[in-house]
Amino acid sequence: MATSETSENKAKQTCNELEIQEDFTTDIHPLYSRMSRFTVREELRSRPNRLAAIILGLLNVVFILVITGLSVHIDRVSETHNTLTLNSSRISSQLAHLQSEHSSLTESRKTLQNKLDEDTKKITSLQQNLNTMTKLKNDLSSQNQNLQQEKRKLQSQISNLEDNCGRCLPNWVLMNNTCYYFAVSDAVLRKSWAAGRQECKKNGADLLVINTKEEQEFIVDTLKTLRYNLRFHYTNGFWMGLKDDHTEGTWKWLNGTNMTAGYWMPGEPNDDNAAEDCAAVYPAAHPLRAWNDAPCSYPLKWICEKEVDITPHNPQ
Ligand code: 2F8
Ligand code: CA
Secondary structure, three states: OHHHHHHHHHHHHHHHHHHHHHHHHOOOOHHHOOOOHHHHHHHHOOHHHHHHHHHHHHHHHHHHHHHHHHHHHHHHHHHHHHHHHHHHHHHHHHHHHHHHHHHHHHHHHHHHHHHHHHHHHHHHHHHHHHHHHHHHHHHHHHHHHHHHHHHHHHHHHHHHHHHHOOOOOOOOEEEOOEEEEEOOOOOOOOEOHHHHHHHHHHOOOEEOOOOOHHHHHHHHHHHHHHOOOOOOOHHHOEEEEEEOOOOOOOOEEOOOOEOOOOOEOOOOOOOHHHOOOEEEEOOOOOOOOOEEEEOOOOOEEEEEEEEOOOOOOOOO
């Protein structure tokens, strides 16, 4: 009996050895070979195999972790992609809206620009009209002034005619039986003292001789009335029949009398440049300070004077 058991054990051992030997002859990895579980367990029990199994296990864990991480990452990327797609479509829609608004605004801008151009043209045209109207107004104002001046002259002439009753020449002024001529018209050119006197003589008169203070006031007042808009200037004088050409400082009237009362402006007569021997009267503010001595050759206007005709006048 013992002998048979021994031979049976031997047979099993032989069989195991054969299996192991058979295993060494194969090229397949021992883990996947046809080795019996028993054989594998035996194999794993060896150290290098255990290490390999651990590494594989770890790699497996790492792999699973990487896969999980990648999966999460892909989910997130996908989510982000969806969000971006949504945003992109919103932005596209907003862009389309903005483009539409932009074209609408561009159109409005064009319209407004056209309107602005038209308005600018209108303003320019209105400005030109305004300039024309302003010029016209100034012209009319100037014409009005001239007409007013003319009217005053005509009124003065009418009043002279009414007063003169034909006793003085036309445009002459009657005062105390004396006719006076004031060369105020712009049409009459200025002349020297002698040439002015000649003009008086042509009408049977002579240059003005002032005998009284009242006459002096009358002359200056009339000058101011006739030359109402005349600013005072030494060129606006009117020659009188008064000179000091014989003896400097001794003023004589044309009728041969010496001047006793003089109505000189302040500082006159000054015989400026030792060349002023003739006297002129000016439409001065103060009627009793209205004379100046000037060179006899200097061109000025003049005032003539003559007695009224003794011929009686019979108005019809
Ligand atoms: O300032 C007074 C002075 O004014 C003029 O000279 C600048 C007069 N000249 C004439 O009238 C030509 C001066 O006579 C007068 O004294
Ligand atoms: Ca003078």
